[in-house]
Amino acid sequence: MRAARRARIVGDADLRQGRCLEIGPLANPVVSPEVADVRYVDVVDRAGLVAHYDGDPAVDPDEIPEQHFWLTRPDGTVSTLAEAVAADAPYQHVVASHVIEHVPDVLGWLRDVAEVLTHDGALLLAVPDRRYCFDVHRAPATVGQVVQAHLDGDRTPSARAVLDHFMRAVDYSAEQAWAGEQPPTEGSHPLDDVRRLLARQRAGEYVDCHVWPLTPQVFAGLMDDLLALGEVGFAVERITATRVGDQEFYATLRRLDRRREPAAAAAEARSALARIRSALPDESPSPRSGDTELVPAHVVADLEQQLAETRERLMKVRSARDRARRERDEARAAATAAEAADGAGLVGRLGRRLRR
Structure with missing residues (x-):
């Protein structure tokens, strides 16, 4: 603490x-x-x-x-x-x-x-x-x-x-x-x-x-x-x-x-x-209804600030997640392309051997 x-x-x-x-x-x-x-x-x-x-x-x-x-x-x-x-x-x-x-x-x-x-x-x-x-x-x-x-x-x-x-x-x-x-x-x-x-x-x-x-x-x-x-x-x-x-x-x-x-x-x-x-946050008091105060303005402002901070952190997390997904997809695509290239090369080599 x-x-x-x-x-x-x-x-x-x-x-x-x-x-x-x-x-x-x-x-x-x-x-x-x-x-x-x-x-x-x-x-x-x-x-x-x-x-x-x-x-x-x-x-x-x-x-x-x-x-x-x-x-x-x-x-x-x-x-x-x-x-x-x-x-x-x-x-x-x-x-x-x-x-x-x-x-x-x-x-x-x-x-x-x-x-x-x-x-x-x-x-x-x-x-x-x-x-x-x-x-x-x-x-x-x-x-x-x-x-x-x-x-x-x-x-x-x-x-x-x-x-x-x-x-x-x-x-x-x-x-x-x-x-x-x-x-x-x-x-x-x-x-x-x-x-x-x-x-x-x-x-x-x-x-x-x-x-x-x-x-x-x-x-x-x-x-x-x-x-x-x-x-x-x-x-x-x-x-x-x-x-x-x-x-x-x-x-x-x-x-x-x-x-x-x-x-x-x-x-x-x-x-x-x-x-x-x-x-x-604005510190002016919130309006009252009779003798009962509605949610105080400073409480609303503070919660709104915390919500904004949470949204900002969420955006950063989503951005990092999307970047990681893109990098993963690019890596998979590169691996697939490499496998395809290796496969094509193998087929070519086998074809040449058969023709002999």
Whole structure:
């Protein structure tokens, strides 16, 4: 299961080429030392992670690996990713599974990742789709929010992010979403808890939350806007649709060549991204009949995409089958011709002997 998911996250990237940095592996690293030459980085060191997740049934402390780097300094301040790993950079691949949605300043974070990558390095992402998790009631992230967080210099999730997360989060799974169940209207965090968390945030604590609710189309749109503004140094090579029954999508971002003129590189990247966006399923909700939703538009689109992929594979199989049949028929015809030629030659030789 872990190998299959790693393959979906990595896509066509070869992790054996160059060194790899995984951000926030917690107790379930995507990349193990057996797979690649990998380093791990998180907000705190392993001891801090074990203490933070003590008693959390979803996290096995024994599975948390040693962190090579961490962002929190001895004085409690938080460094940037680029500052934390500077002595060990650059890396050919940076892997981040369910990380980007937590990052307080995602624009600054993308710039940090670009800084620690080789000139042609790639950022490999697994991202939760807000439609299939506790973020279902939240509005999608906007480019204005992304730029504002960067201008504000957010090193910890903002009051806006903490309130949006804890006020709107509900107990809702991917299984329920794909089964067509309506999400609950009652939030999963009591108001007193929300107030305490906001107070902690205002006191300067790092209150972890989903800062950026995303979907494949929303993420593609944000990247396009940031490329248009000249604010990001990545081209988008891949964004997948969220698979039916799943709750995450995958993306590959390739660092722009800094030797090129920035505007031309960004324009080329936007053109490629437009093709990727056009291939993604439409995420607009399907029409309703009374209070009953018909088959959701994203389900139909995803199934149609899978059907198209199946048809394409079938066409390739049929083409290979037809080619094999042609080659077989040609071989048989050649063999028949050869046998006929041999037979004619034998008859001729016998005739000559009889005439003697």
